[in-house]
Amino acid sequence: MERRFPKIIFFYIVRETLFAFLVCFLFFFFIFFVNQILYLAQDVLSKRVPPHQVALLIFFSMPSIVALASPFASLTGTLMTVGRLSSDNEILVLAGSGFSYRSVYAPALLVGLFISIFSFAANDILLPAGTVQFSRLYRRILFSTPALELEANSIKRFKNTLLVTGPVEGNVIRDVLIMDRTGSGERRLILAKNAGLSDLGGGNIGISLESAFVQSGKENVREDYDYASSSSLRYIVPQDEIIQTVYNVGPREMSSVDVKKEIRQKEITVYETLEIEKFRLAGRALKLEALIREGSGDRNGAAALASEYNSIAAAVREIENDRSLLIYRLEYFKKFAIPFGALSFVLLAVSIGLMAKRSGQTIGFLIGLVIAALYWAALLIGQAMGTDMGFSPFWSMWFPNAAALVSGFILAFIRIRA
Numbered sequence: 496m497e498r499r500f501p502k503i504i505f506f507y508i509v510r511e512t513l514f515a516f517l518v519c520f521l522f523f524f525f526i527f528f529v530n531q532i533l534y535l536a537q538d539v540l541s542k543r544v545p546p547h548q549v550a551l552l553i554f555f556s557m558p559s560i561v562a563l564a565s566p567f568a569s570l571t572g573t574l575m576t577v578g579r580l581s582s583d584n585e586i587l588v589l590a591g592s593g594f595s596y597r598s599v600y601a602p603a604l605l606v607g608l609f610i611s612i613f614s615f616a617a618n619d620i621l622l623p624a625g626t627v628q629f630s631r632l633y634r635r636i637l638f639s640t641p642a643l644e645l646e647a648n649s650i651k652r653f654k655n656t657l658l659v660t661g662p663v664e665g666n667v668i669r670d671v672l673i674m675d676r677t678g679s680g681e682r683r684l685i686l687a688k689n690a691g692l693s694d695l696g697g698g699n700i701g702i703s704l705e706s707a708f709v710q711s712g713k714e715n716v717r718e719d720y721d722y723a724s725s726s727s728l729r730y731i732v733p734q735d736e737i738i739q740t741v742y743n744v745g746p747r748e749m750s751s752v753d754v755k756k757e758i759r760q761k762e763i764t765v766y767e768t769l770e771i772e773k774f775r776l777a778g779r780a781l782k783l784e785a786l787i788r789e790g791s792g793d794r795n796g797a798a799a800l801a802s803e804y805n806s807i808a809a810a811v812r813e814i815e816n817d818r819s820l821l822i823y824r825l826e827y828f829k830k831f832a833i834p835f836g837a838l839s840f841v842l843l844a845v846s847i848g849l850m851a852k853r854s855g856q857t858i859g860f861l862i863g864l865v866i867a868a869l870y871w872a873a874l875l876i877g878q879a880m881g882t883d884m885g886f887s888p889f890w891s892m893w894f895p896n897a898a899a900l901v902s903g904f905i906l907a908f909i910r911i912r913a
Contacts, residue, residue, distance in 0.1 A: 504589070508576070508602040515579075515856075516572035516610065519863070523564035523571075531556055548632065555629035562618035566833055567870075569610045570840035571863025573603055577848025578859030586849065596910055600845050607841030614834035619750050626748035656732060658702075660690070667691055671704065673730060683711045685730065704728040746826035754827045761820045824888035825881045829874075832892040836870065839900040846906030870895050 712720030
């Protein structure tokens, strides 16, 4: 007969699981933290930004590191805990004392639920707040260090400006190409042999161009254009264009509520555009059908109408598979899938640990790393399938969790019935 599980043993397993989670969390946190430092080193440290500002940038980016590290730490931590209990024969003692294997799942799942909620809060509350502070600080750094955004052999897109730079020799940038649109709607193409950067104050960046050639013309009017050349020219990138670039916040940096609002807005826009295009498509179909029924000899007209019909049909298919909407949907489900992956990981980890006769912490940690790598690969594959192949955004993000959950249930059923 199964005995009632004592509270002291329940909290003992909870304490051991939390301790192992903390150790693994520090490990994964360090891995992602180093990756973040390397990323900032490439874009920020190489531009001689003050160390205290770099430290603040790293601090504001920490919520994303916490959100990623927590689920993987729950997996490896639980495997290490159950592995240690198995290697020390504590699982065997519990079974011999009349306690069911089900008793081990309850405290571990409680820890998994706590970790999932903690990870979700970091991803949904702290990450958007940290992104706002990161963007504000980055903007201040940008205004004091213009070279942070304009560097050698790069392509930089601002609001109405595309800037392509060549190699750098000292403080001079070679072979600069600028394409922009003026306030009157004209398109401009600017070529320069050399360029230098300067901070003009007020958040504006000045580019001093040497041996410049300028061509301007009205859009969609090939015959109407002007050109000029100058030994020196100053080009100004306005503050509002820089701000828009810095504050380009995507769905990953938004809260789930904000992403849901954006999805609804995009769905309304897509639906309205789709209805208009379908109405046009139906009109062309009726005209084409009438033309064929009449049997007129206007083959050119029929061919033009058929071509227009196919063009509208292609536009309809493109609207139905709107890439921006798909990305927002994927990120929305991802905000829930990764944090609550900790819960499915815990179930799988306990089941694997109980299946092993004698495992140990080291083996449990290594198995956790392998499963974490497979899970991350499955997420990347699911994201690619969701954006490029039109696969369901929900299953693209939740399939790895579902696979871990089902595997955990099957192993648990086998172990409990054994």
